[in-house]
Structures are given as C-alpha cells and as structure tokens.
Amino acid sequence: MKLLREKNLILLSIAQFISLFGDRLNNMALVGILGSYYSQSTFVFSGLAIFIALPSILFSPISGIIADKINRKKIMITIEILRALIVFLIPFIFIKFKNIVLIYFLIFLLYSLTLPFNNAKMASIPQMVNNIYTANAFLNTTGRLSIALGILFGGVIVDLYIWQKLGFEGWQIAFYIDSLTYLISAFIIAFITFEEQKKNNFEFQEIIEEEKSFLKKIIDDFKFGIKYISKDKFLSFVFKCIILTMLIISISYNVYLPYFQQNLGFGTKGIGIVGGFLGIGFIIGSSLFPIIAKKLGEIKIIIISHIVFPILFVLSLFVSNFFVLMLLFLIGGFTLSNLLISYDTFIQAVSDDSIRGRLFSFKEFLWSFSFLCFVFLIGIFGEILKIFFKFENVIKSIILITSTIVISLNLIFFNNLKTNKK
Numbered sequence: 001m002k003l004l005r006e007k008n009l010i011l012l013s014i015a016q017f018i019s020l021f022g023d024r025l026n027n028m029a030l031v032g033i034l035g036s037y038y039s040q041s042t043f044v045f046s047g048l049a050i051f052i053a054l055p056s057i058l059f060s061p062i063s064g065i066i067a068d069k070i071n072r073k074k075i076m077i078t079i080e081i082l083r084a085l086i087v088f089l090i091p092f093i094f095i096k097f098k099n100i101v102l103i104y105f106l107i108f109l110l111y112s113l114t115l116p117f118n119n120a121k122m123a124s125i126p127q128m129v130n131n132i133y134t135a136n137a138f139l140n141t142t143g144r145l146s147i148a149l150g151i152l153f154g155g156v157i158v159d160l161y162i163w164q165k166l167g168f169e170g171w172q173i174a175f176y177i178d179s180l181t182y183l184i185s186a187f188i189i190a191f192i193t194f195e196e197q198k199k200n201n202f203e204f205q206e207i208i209e210e211e212k213s214f215l216k217k218i219i220d221d222f223k224f225g226i227k228y229i230s231k232d233k234f235l236s237f238v239f240k241c242i243i244l245t246m247l248i249i250s251i252s253y254n255v256y257l258p259y260f261q262q263n264l265g266f267g268t269k270g271i272g273i274v275g276g277f278l279g280i281g282f283i284i285g286s287s288l289f290p291i292i293a294k295k296l297g298e299i300k301i302i303i304i305s306h307i308v309f310p311i312l313f314v315l316s317l318f319v320s321n322f323f324v325l326m327l328l329f330l331i332g333g334f335t336l337s338n339l340l341i342s343y344d345t346f347i348q349a350v351s352d353d354s355i356r357g358r359l360f361s362f363k364e365f366l367w368s369f370s371f372l373c374f375v376f377l378i379g380i381f382g383e384i385l386k387i388f389f390k391f392e393n394v395i396k397s398i399i400l401i402t403s404t405i406v407i408s409l410n411l412i413f414f415n416n417l418k419t420n421k422k
Helices: 007-037 043-058 060-069 072-097 100-128 132-158 170-189 204-230 233-263 267-296 298-317 322-350 356-388 391-421
Strands: none
Touching: 007 043, 007 072, 007 100, 007 132, 007 170, 007 233, 007 267, 043 100, 043 233, 043 356, 060 072, 060 100, 072 100, 072 170, 100 132, 132 170, 132 267, 204 233, 204 356, 233 267, 233 298, 233 322, 233 356, 233 391, 267 298, 267 322, 298 322, 298 391, 322 356, 356 391
C-alpha cells in the first residue's frame, strides 16, 4: 500500500505501461506488414531483427552519456514525442514507397531513441522514490504485464476485420495507436516531479571518446572471456550452449514466425496468442525454477532444454490443431525460462566475484552477436533454398536441419564434458 502513496512511481509506471503496450503493438504491426506484403520470405524477418538489435550494440555508451548530461525528464518527454512522430509516419511512408528498407531505417531510429529513454528512466528512479528495490520490482512486474498484454492484444488488433471496412489495414491502425500511446506517456511524464543534479556541459567529443573506449572494452572482454572460459570445462560447456540457444531463438524468429503466420494461416492474431502462451509458460517456469534446479542442477537443465526445444519444433511441423500448438508453446516458454535462469545462476555460482561482471558482459556480447549472425545467415539460406523448393518445404527443411544440429552438438558438448571430467 505504501507504493500507492508514491506519486512519481505511480505516474512513471502508468507511463511505462502505456508506452510498452505501444511498443508491442508496433512489433505486431511490423509482423503484419511483413506477412501482408513480403510473404514467403525469411530474409525480411532477418532484416527486421537486425535493425531492432543493432542500436543496443552500437549506441549503448552514447545513450548512457546522454542520460547523464541532459535533464532526464526532458529526455523522456522529448523522446516519447519523437517516437510518436516516427511510428505515425511509418504507414504513410510505406504506403507511398512500398520499400521495406525505409521502414528498417525508421525502426533503427526508433530503437536508437529507445536506448537513452530507458537509461534516463532507470537513472531517474533513485531521485523519484525512497525505496528503489520496491520501485524496481513494481516497475518490472507492471512492465512484464504490459508486454504480455501488448503482444496478445496487438495481434488481435492488427487482424480485426473492421479496419478493412473502414478503409484501413490493421497494421496501420496499430501504428496510429502506438503513436498515441507515446504521446500519452509523454503527457503523464510531464507531471512527474523530482530534483536533478546540475548537469555538466554536453560535449560531442566525450561521446566519440566513450564510443572508442566502448569498442576497446568489447574487444578486451571478448579476449578475456575466451581465455577464462577455455580454462573451465563447465563454463566452456555453458557458453557453447548459449550459442545453441541463440540458434534456436533465431530459428523461432526467422523461420517459425512466417510459417505460423502464413503457412498455417493463423495470421498476426495467432502470433499474439502464441506470445501470450509463451509468456504464461515463462512465468510458470520461473516460479518453479528453484524446485527444478534443486532436483536436476543447472547443467542437466541446459542439456534437457536443448533436446526438448528441437523436439517441440519438429512436433509442431506435424500438428495443425491450434490448441495442441498452444500447449507446445506453453511447454516452450516453461523450458526457455528455466534455461535462461540456469545460465545466469550457473555463471554466478562458479565465477569469482572479481571477474563476474566481465563474464556477464561477455555473455551479453555473445548473445547479441550470435543472434545477429544467425538471423542473417538463416535469412540468406532460406532465400537460396526458396529458389529450388516451395516455401513450406524450405521452412520444414531449415527446422529439421537446425533441430538435428542442436541435438547433435548438445550431445557432443555433453560427451566432451564427461570425457574431461574423467
């Protein structure tokens, strides 16, 4: 109940809830565009994933400086207004030019702006509230709820037939609603009051220097990670499996989304419902992780997960019943949550405190870099296969091939672990 007395926290959580809901509408609208105008293509999904992920790799240090050098409340309000303008323009630009590259560019701008917004928001919390632990937990909970609802209802909104009767495409309406959510968020943030320390002068040279040091840090962390992990057989196993996990996630995004949306005929609405079931599975898995980890341990969870995922993928190719598919996605969300928590828990448990931060930094880099590489390569591979085979056969071939690779490498890594153990 004390939380309800924190005016700033309540306003920020409402603004965040509305803004994140709009973000998910945005995602569903983009999937709607790709499904409507670029069906039977894996590479367009690759391009979308790449331009969403790139800003976090390129501009993380810059966004931090902006959040520290400029009034944070002004940053949040300004960026929300700019994001509203960008997503409002997307339907007009796409309808006029029918060029997906222009949309990729706008998405790149949108997610580049999201970085300093998030940094400014998180950096402002200590000045807004008395208890940062409770505040972060509250914001995290409401944020997850907003994301889940946005995915679920975003797909439904995009696929509503009424929009066509009114002369619009569903994805257009989703972008317009998203634009409105950003403006509402900016309006709410304007009523938040907190004191900020006086900012130093903003210098462009500092951004350049920070970016240089960031690139150097990436290289240093990469070298350190490889050297340190190679000395520990268990850490080596875990980080190899992280790459396998990113292959699975890349396949889900690149290949399974268009297959589920287009070939199975469930549309963007179906993807939204899928996201809802994945989220439910994720929540259940997270809740039960302490019990499961106590019985199995993190290594066994990692091994089992990389057998379960390929099996779920292959089974889904032979199932067309919507409710059975939702059960598979529920199991997938449950498995994924336990897998991701196992990675973090194991690294925390076995690494020395003095190097733990650098190991997690290396993990995040490996995570992002692997994802970008896989979505690009899978997209290209899919387009090449499409020249010779039907799109549905291309999808099934990629899923079967990658499922075999994941299970095989998983067992090879585990066998090497047992051999080294002896």
